[in-house]
Amino acid sequence: MRILTVHNYYQQPGGEEQIWSTESALLESYGHEVLRYTLDNHDIKGMNPLLLAKNTVWNSRAYRDLRSLIRDQKPQIAHFHNTFPLISPSAYHAVKDEGIPVVKTLHNYRLLCPNALFFREGKVCEDCLGKPFPLPGIIHACYRGSKYNSAMVATTMSLHSLLGTWTQVVDVFIAYSKFAMDKFVEGGIPAEKLAFKTNFLHPAPQPGEGKGGYGVFVGRLSVEKGLGVMLDAWRQLGGKVPLKIVGDGPMRGLVTEAIKEMPEIEWMGRIPLEQVYEVMGNAAFFVFPSEWYETFGRVAIEAFAKGTPVVASNIGAISELIDHERTGLLFNPSDPTDLAAKINWLLANPDALSKMRQEVRAEFEAKYTAADNYKRLMEIYESALSQKISDGCLIKIAN
Known part of the structure; x- marks a missing residue:
């Protein structure tokens, strides 16, 4: 299988980078060809704020580049990790417009909360959950302590909800926990589009002895x-x-x-x-x-x-x-x-x-082994490819 993976690097590397990199390597180890489309948030430095705001909502260049890449390389499926902020949700539309199934891993709550965490002022906050426009996130400057930046994120969230990006363009969302699945359903993601898959390590380290006493x-x-x-x-x-x-x-x-x-x-x-x-x-x-x-x-x-x-x-x-x-x-x-x-x-x-x-x-x-995870990921891909994600057809994989 030829698989297109899409990821927007963060300025500070974290778990998402590890997961994207490890999953791509796992697929290649099983003989699949992995195409990588990436942008890097270090490029934000010095960028015109208005251009950044526009690209966060809809990056026309990323849209064109992805359509061109798909026409040239002809992947069978696209798997998204992070698109915020440079790649933007326009990338989902680019893939869908080329007739390729869209799979999206939900690493955080970016689709439902301006700061992606459901966390404000030292405690859990769900003030924006399920709202057509996340105004509380702007009022409280939830993204990077800036009302301007929070408004940029809130606009992106609301516009793509109206465009049906999450309900019509993405074919399958992968969630790592039943708790997260419930939150996304509560926030408006159709339950039939959610697939459960655990995380994994590849290669797996050997156990230690635990004798350090700390x-x-x-x-x-x-x-x-x-x-x-x-x-x-x-x-x-x-x-x-x-x-x-x-x-x-x-x-x-x-x-x-x-x-x-x-x-x-x-x-x-x-x-x-x-x-x-x-x-x-x-x-x-x-x-x-x-x-x-x-x-x-x-x-x-x-x-x-x-x-x-x-x-x-x-x-x-x-x-x-x-x-x-x-x-x-x-x-x-x-x-x-x-x-x-x-x-x-x-x-x-x-x-x-x-x-x-x-x-x-x-x-x-x-x-949490790689072999078991690969099998589960293939089930999700095959389901998206065969277009069998339909009402009442939730992919349930035991925890």
Whole structure:
């Protein structure tokens, strides 16, 4: 199969880039030809704001380039990841106008929320969910703290809802959790267009031994990721267990200040994936304190692959990933006291922690391998190609 993949790089690389790259490599490993159409948000620097606003809503050049690419290379299907903001939703129309099935992976809530997170002022916010025009997102300057930029995003959302981009142009949306599927249906995406598929790792790392005696956090240093909650929990733990923090982001200053107060915390910054896996595998447990509705949580299955139990917020899709007291522990979201209590329980129950290490690796091998994921992805592609996505025909793939 010849597959066109479309992705708009972010200025700060993250999970979406990893998923797009890994999935493309997986398809190639099975003999498919993968065509990549990409733009990079680093090109925004110095761009005229009016041109950027126009391209965010409808990029005519991307529309023409994609139609030309399809006519020249003749892919059988197109799989979209991110199009925001440079590629724009015009790309979906370009593919559809060439008669190619359109598959879109839902990495975040960009279609329903101006900041894509359902998170505002330190808490979950659904004020724009289901609204024809997301005015609250503009009023509260939800995108990058700017009413102008928020209006640009809100206009894009509303215009493409009116154009039927999400209901008529995209053939299949891939969601990584049942929680996310429900939110998108609530926001107006037809249920029959939603397909469930888990995430995966390729190649899968070997499990570690967990003998490092520390907790680890890997992710963006930002408020929605629960960084403040985790640091408050460590204050309550009073130096009982070291913490390694891997990643970077706007809250790096909070981390550096916390280290002055709590020397048991080590900030490692951005490190290569191989080193991330090593740190994960040696950790006693992984901390996943997110406060927003994660659509999946790839870092959790990375921890599973390394045999490292996960202590996670009981919110959104994370609740589906963690089997409480078997593959980890769930704590009340945004509650540092409960997080500290769960970590204290793990420290006091080494036998339970050791058993969890076996369970999480078994969970990974049962649900998140590349071979199983490839099979599921092919089911979705074949369904789109055969145009069998119809009323009442929801692709259900067991979690």
